Amino acid sequence: MGFADFFKNFKINKLRTAPSKEEQPSHWVKCPKCYALMYHKEVFGKYSVCLKCHYHFRxxxxxxxxxxxxxxxxxxxxxxxxxxxxxxxxxxxxxxxxxxxxxxxxxxxxxxxxxxxxxxxxxxxxxxxxxxxxxxxxxxxxxxxxxxxxxxxxxxxxxxxx
CATH class of the missing domain: 3.90.226.10 (2-enoyl-CoA Hydratase; Chain A, domain 1)
Known part of the structure; x- marks a missing residue:
């Protein structure tokens, strides 16, 4: 096994073991108005309002x-x-x-x-x-x-x- 094969196998194995997007709970929320990325607890602990532009989440x-x-x-x-x-x-x-x-x-x-x-x-x-x-x-x-x-x-x- 050569050096390139090691990384090829490493990437494949890594991709296979990574949980899908549906399986991962998101800790981050993107504001649909200003696109700011915020920590989930910050937004929903503050009355579901964007901390940057004051957009109201549903x-x-x-x-x-x-x-x-x-x-x-x-x-x-x-x-x-x-x-x-x-x-x-x-x-x-x-x-x-x-x-x-x-x-x-x-x-x-x-x-x-x-x-x-x-x-x-x-x-x-x-x-x-x-x-x-x-x-x-x-x-x-x-x-x-x-x-x-x-x-x-x-x-x-x-x-x-x-």
Whole structure:
């Protein structure tokens, strides 16, 4: 084995043993606006805002609730509500298939989380849309969750945040 063969084999073995990009957890985040490279914990520990240009990264509904509400104060309501498809709607794929795909992806049955929480010890009803579930689309289940939150707000004479 010659000197060149050693490096050839070394590169091949090294490439084979390196974990794929999907396997490696990323510790770095690139801002889509200014392209600054920042440590993940710095960005998401600072309200998901770029430290250089103040670009706001997208938050899912759970992150937004954790950001807004007092620690441990959120109680989700209407978890059991599930979308149905009375029109048997089909586009590129059926509505039922699309719902299943997004439910699997987000671990949520709809694009809305509703419940009761406190912000600065003040009780309120809260409804949060999750863009990662079908772009935060509004269907019958989402509408029902909003109506129920409004009804709880009126009954308890509390604030409502949507």
């Amino acid at each position: 938050m899912n509904a759970t992150e937004r609730i954790e950001f807004l509400c007092d620690v441990g104060s959120f109680e989700e309501f209407d978890k059991h509500l599930r979308p149905n498809d009375p029109l048997n709607f089909v586009d590129k794929e059926s509505y039922k298939q699309r719902i299943k795909k997004y439910e699997k992806r987000t671990n949520r049955p709809s694009s809305v989380i509703s419940g009761e929480a406190k912000i600065n010890r003040m009780p309120l009803q809260i409804v949060v849309f999750d863009f990662s579930f079908m772009g935060g689309s509004l269907g019958s289940v989402e509408g029902e969750k909003i109506v129920r939150a409004i009804n709880r707000t009126v009954a308890k004479r509390e604030a409502l945040l949507i």
